[in-house]
Amino acid sequence: MRDSTELAAQQRGTLGCLSHFQVLVVLQLLFLILFSMTLLAFLVQGPKALSFQEENMIYKKLTQLNSRAARLCNPCPWDWRFFSGNCYLFSMTKRNWHGSFDACEEMEASLVIITSAEEESFLQENLRGKKLAWIGLSDLGAEGTWKWVNDSLLPDSLKFWMSGEPNDYMNEDCAEVTPLGWNDHHCELEKSWICKKPAAACLP
Template sequence: MISQIYEDVSDYREAGADQGGERVEQLVEIYKSIDYDRSHNDLPRSQETGARNKPPASRAFLAALALLCLLLLVVIIVGFYQLSITNEKLHTLISNLTNQNLIRTPPCAEGWSLFQQHCYYKSTEGKNWTASREECSRRKADLVIISSKEEQKFVRKLNGAGDSWIGLQRPRGKKTSQKDSWRWVDESHLMLTFWRVDEDINSKIKRLVHINSNGTWTPSEDGPKQWICEGVQEANM
């Protein structure tokens, strides 16, 4: 457009000096008017383009909402991961404690007491030695066998004030003079003794043993007494 105007200006100049000055001024005014219109019309177009490029408020809100949902999903995944690790560690700890016999569920049946992986029961009624042993057998146990000082101390405390049959006897046919004439109910020999002081353990008629209120052993004749049973924990008595 501008080049055309200059060509027109040149033509007018060649046409003559009389009319040249006036025509040149007219063409210059036209040129200025055209340039002004172009510059004025270009400004709204750039502003319109910027307006189109600018995201609306709804798009910004949706983008923020999507980001928030993503963050929430990450938090949930991390939380579940940490929870699974915690549960796994807890399961491992319980398994280790169980394997080490530190946790037992249940340790013994109701009414029984636990000592070194064995369960002990003291009766509240009295029976003779044979019937007492049968009661223990019915509970998947036997009359108590005391094989250590620690177990003796435990049984003494369990017995309390009273006389209770234990699993020690002199079987019939054994001579009283024999040092190993006493047997436990599992046929094992007597290794430790906790006889009452000055007790006569060679009596012919006193061949059954009970623990007395002082916690010492006393041979006696058969008759009604309480009894103490002993059984392994796994029996679930």
């Protein structure tokens, strides 16, 4: 069963993330509603209440507002964070590595796959004070062969292991991100976790 925080995040996903985008959307919609109510009030007064020029001006203004509102975009669901075309959820709860994998799958995402040094830095900066979090990397398939959850091999150019890691101490097969880099740890331990999925497409 899903943790209530992450389930609520998924259910509210269509609302978008809290950001300047959301504030702008709300303001635009409020203005559009008020403008529409004003137009309706004029129209109920009779066909002669507005001149052709006034009607044309109102129509143009409404068209402009609709166009501007359509171009605004909330790229990420509620409580997810945007970076370089993707959305990231930094969990508020803890699960073991397999449970973390399942939680991300349930939200149509994956346990995070790190593809650049910039992305690693972004994750470090956004752990919300948490020192450890599961990432989508393990050598469960074959000892010493580290693969991401999409079955791609970990390239040598993108390894951020702590000094001396991974060391497979007492069969550590799952990777976590820490303030000092990655560490291999026991998969059954419960930790925070990070999901990743593509951001929503914005209108051109």
